[in-house]
Amino acid sequence: MLESHQYLRQFSIKPSVQRSAVMHFLLNNRIHPTIDEIYMALSPTMPTLSKTTVYNTLDLFVEKGAVRALAIDEKNARYDVDISAHGHFMCKSCGKVHDIFDLKPSMFQIPESESFRIDSVEISYLGACKSCKGN
Amino acid sequence: MLESHQYLRQFSIKPSVQRSAVMHFLLNNRIHPTIDEIYMALSPTMPTLSKTTVYNTLDLFVEKGAVRALAIDEKNARYDVDISAHGHFMCKSCGKVHDIFDLKPSMFQIPESESFRIDSVEISYLGACKSCKGN
DNA sequence: CTTTGTGCAAATTCTTTGCACCAAA
């Protein structure tokens, strides 16, 4: 929990009990959780935690660059503490999201464009995971 | 409008007045529209059209492979009739989505994976477009 | 007729907002 506290400071995020708890969860559960998954995981030990705070906290983390918001899941926003260049795979059957690390670095290069200023890239794969391969 | 009718048949989609109108709009407005944009564009000339039908129609088009659903915009689902391999750019300021055609074909290759069966790739870029470059 | 498609209204789900209270400096 202390590490989370320190970790937040690296991104100039003022730690609070709630923020540290959310960051602690993200650092120790690399499952690209939704707001609801974070809330559900923390509320047993933090009964007064509100979902609004989880929303506020994640918005702040994204704004400060500590966390990346993923668009891969059309249903809910998902968050990733790993801000290094990598892709994601989502199983259309179970909805779980996994990291795809073995991609060529060139895939994360920003293409030249006269019309746009491109800030970030997201590489997403959809399909079925081993346990759901039927679908 | 007749072309849309024929176009649908290529994907074994039974044409109806509504389906042809939606496909006609998609073929002639390559703006990656949302459900609401499609509905708003068509309802003046088709006053009885319902948004439910637009949802049903797009679900069918996606299922039949005539249209691709984009996840780039976290707010709304967006649809693209161009099912060829290409990427997308969304301006975080105005929300418009543009095609990015000049990407290496290798970027659309499916990576090897023992854990997943990957069916599709989506390459998305975020940033600001020329007219919004302030942000 | 029989099946498939459409459209309305209500319900659900996810996210945002307004505001009062709490906590830290």
Add this chain to the structure above:
DNA sequence: TTTGGTGCAAAGAATTTGCACAAAG
């Protein structure tokens, strides 16, 4: 104290569902 953070309840927006009616074959 003053500022920023939290949490509740309500509002808002996007999507889905249930069901009755219309259209097509």
